[in-house]
Each structure stands twice: as C-alpha cells, then as structure tokens.
Amino acid sequence: MDNINDLKALLAIPRDIVITTHRNPDGDAIGSSLGLYHFLNKGGHTVRIISPSEYPEAFSWMPDVEKIVIYDLDPEYSKELVDRADVIFCLDFNALDRIDKLGDLIEPTKSEKVMIDHHLYPEGFADYLLSDTTASSTCELVFDFIHMLDMAAELDVQIGECLFTGIVTDTGSFRYSTSAKLYRIVADLVELGVDDYKLQDLINNSMREKHLRLLGHCLHNRMEILEEYSTGLITLTKQDYEDFDIQRGDTEGIVNFLLKIKNVKMAAFITQQPTICKISLRSKGDFSVQEIAKRHFKGGGHQNASGGFSFQSLEATVGRFKKILPEYKEKLLAS
Ligand code: 5GP
Ligand code: MN
Numbered sequence: 407m408d409n410i411n412d413l414k415a416l417l418a419i420p421r422d423i424v425i426t427t428h429r430n431p432d433g434d435a436i437g438s439s440l441g442l443y444h445f446l447n448k449g450g451h452t453v454r455i456i457s458p459s460e461y462p463e464a465f466s467w468m469p470d471v472e473k474i475v476i477y478d479l480d481p482e483y484s485k486e487l488v489d490r491a492d493v494i495f496c497l498d499f500n501a502l503d504r505i506d507k508l509g510d511l512i513e514p515t516k517s518e519k520v521m522i523d524h525h526l527y528p529e530g531f532a533d534y535l536l537s538d539t540t541a542s543s544t545c546e547l548v549f550d551f552i553h554m555l556d557m558a559a560e561l562d563v564q565i566g567e568c569l570f571t572g573i574v575t576d577t578g579s580f581r582y583s584t585s586a587k588l589y590r591i592v593a594d595l596v597e598l599g600v601d602d603y604k605l606q607d608l609i610n611n612s613m614r615e616k617h618l619r620l621l622g623h624c625l626h627n628r629m630e631i632l633e634e635y636s637t638g639l640i641t642l643t644k645q646d647y648e649d650f651d652i653q654r655g656d657t658e659g660i661v662n663f664l665l666k667i668k669n670v671k672m673a674a675f676i677t678q679q680p681t682i683c684k685i686s687l688r689s690k691g692d693f694s695v696q697e698i699a700k701r702h703f704k705g706g707g708h709q710n711a712s713g714g715f716s717f718q719s720l721e722a723t724v725g726r727f728k729k730i731l732p733e734y735k736e737k738l739l740a741s
Pocket of ligand 2: 435498
C-alpha cells in the first residue's frame with residue numbers, strides 16, 4: 407500500500423467505520439473482521455461489522471461476534487451504517503459482487519474504501535489496497551496492516567485470538583499456504599498470550615453429532631472417485647439438505663476429505679441450493695482450480711481453493727463438471 411501515510415492521517419482522528427466481508431463468512435472472514443474491529447475500537451473509532459449473511463455457529467465463541475450486523479436480517483440498518491461511514495474496510499474478498507446487494511450500497515458512497523485481501527485479481531474500486539495473493543489469509547494481512555500503521559503496540563490477546571483463528575482455518579491448521587513469515591507472526595501471537603491449543607480445539611473440535619453423520623453420509627453414499635482424472639466428487643441434493651437438516655456452514659470442510667486420498671489431485675463438492683448449484687473446488691500442489699471456477703462456474707478464488715455456481719440442475723452441473731475433465735487430464739496427472 408503506497409498511500410499508507412494518507413490512511414494513517416485519515417485514521418488519526420476518530421471515524422465512523424464499517425468493516426465488511428464476504429457472503430457465507432468463514433474463519434478468515436470473521437477472524438480478520440473481528441481482529442480489525444477490536445484494533446480500531448481501541449483507537450477510539452466507532453466501528454460496526456456488516457456481513458452479507460449469517461456466520462457459522464462454530465464461531466459463536468469469538469469475542470463480540472454477536473455484534474456483527476447481518477445484512478440479510480437487517481438491510482435497513484445496514485444501509486444506515488454504510489451511508490454514514492467515513493471509511494469502509496473490505497476484508498477477505500476481491501470484488502463487490504462477492505457481497506451481493508451490500509456491494510451496490512457501498513459502491514456509490516463517498517466513504518474512503520480500504521481493501522485488505524489475498525485473493526487473485528482484486529477489483530479496482532478501493533482507494534487503499536493491501537493485496538497479497540501469497541499471504542496465507544486476510545488475518546495475516548491485518549497483522550501486517552497494524553504493523554504498517556506503526557501500531558503493533560496495540561496488538562493484544564483479543565485481537566490475536568481473532569487473527570489466529572483465520573490463520574488456522576485458511577491454512578487448514580498449518581498444512582498449506584504457510585511460510586517462515588507466517589510462523590513468525592504466529593509466534594508473536596502466542597507471545598501476546600494467545601492460547602493456541604485452546605483455539606485449535608475450539609476451531610477443529612466443535613462439530614455436532616449431526617455434522618459428523620452428514621460427513622459419514624457424504625463419504626459413504628455421495629462420493630465418487632474418478633480415478634482416470636485423479637479427481638474426487640461429492641454431491642448433495644435438496645433432499646439431503648432436508649434429511650440432514652443442513653444449515654449454512656454445516657458443509658464447511660467436507661470437500662477437503664477427498665484430498666486425503668493419495669492420488670486425488672482435485673476435489674469437487676457440488677450442492678443443490680434453492681435457486682443455484684454451488685460448487686467448491688480444492689486441489690493439491692501446482693494444479694490450479696481457480697481457472698476452472700472462473701471459466702466454467704462464474705466464480706474464482708485461489709489456486710488451491712476456489713468456488714462458483716451454476717443456474718443449471720444438479721445433474722447438468724455435475725455433467726458439465728465431468729465434461730471439462732478431459733481438457734485438464736494431462737495437467738492433473740502431471741501435477
Ligand atoms: P468455498 O469452496 O469454501 O465456498 O470457497 C473457497 C474459495 O473460493 C473462497 O475463499 C473464495 O475465494 C472462492 N469462491 C467461492 N465461491 C465463489 C464465487 O461464487 N465467486 C467467486 N469469485 N469466488 C468464489
Ligand atoms: Mn481468506
């Protein structure tokens with residue numbers, strides 16, 4: 407961010423600030439938003455977080471998470487907050503269409519917009535941009551941002567717990583997107599007093615019985631391994647959503663289980679939603695799923711974790727996915 411000094415000056419006096427993050431927020435979206443929220447609160451600003459949709463129950467332990475305004479539940483109040491904000495932070499997303507109608511509210515406002523994100527190809531709407539696609543998580547970048555403001559002394563356990571959460575969830579508990587720099591940051595967080603064992607337990611061992619049964623169903627009845635393409639696929643129908651009482655966030659992480667098979671290089675999880683089919687893609691190593699999500703499913707994301715959607719039926723969406731595999735066969739087998 408080459409205009410950091412302008413932003414420093416802007417934040418030198420108390421401001422009305424809105425922090426927003428992507429639809430269906432994950433640990434990094436919630437962790438980076440709350441971490442920045444606690445930091446800015448300490449600076450005397452008036453801060454509110456607006457999420458386009460509800461956050462998963464698994465994060466209900468996070469400090470002040472209940473204060474997040476949910477656009478879907480409170481569109482009028484969200485508009486009021488956006489309209490009076492001096493500064494709007496956009497965390498963990500790269501394009502305004504990732505926040506749906508909230509994006510239409512934000513775009514025309516006169517507020518200064520700050521994007522902090524690690525997704526490929528950030529859109530150009532922000533006045534201040536901190537984008538690093540090599541970063542493990544937006545939480546890592548919020549930590550960098552606080553340092554860039556020369557305010558590292560303000561970091562505390564509460565901020566640290568929030569940032570640690572996003573780092574753990576976006577790296578799959580330090581299995582991917584790690585770096586020496588990230589481990590140094592985490593060491594700093596632990597030194598601040600972050601209890602890494604307690605948080606890993608809260609983050610990774612908070613499933614309810616129904617979640618584990620749903621996972622069992624996916625792996626036993628809904629998994630297909632396409633050996634010829636080193637690809638694994640799990641699909642869920644509308645009926646599955648009813649039978650297992652699946653709520654938002656309940657399917658988080660299921661796609662990753664496919665990558666536990668040694669020869670599976672790409673994993674796809676396709677679910678039938680009320681109006682669309684959602685597709686989640688994951689890969690190992692050099693094979694990029696970003697291009698597939700962008701070209702074929704109106705989406706995008708990262709090299710190893712991307713997603714998109716389709717307006718076709720579940721059968722047609724699965725059919726389309728299988729049809730594109732031959733095109734990628736060579737790359738899949740070589741990676
Ligand atoms: P997930 O599979 O967990 O829903 O998403 C994984 C990643 O893919 C997200 O972090 C996000 O970067 C990207 N992603 C998921 N869905 C979409 C989508 O509909 N559009 C775009 N542009 N990116 C998506
Ligand atoms: Mn992220």
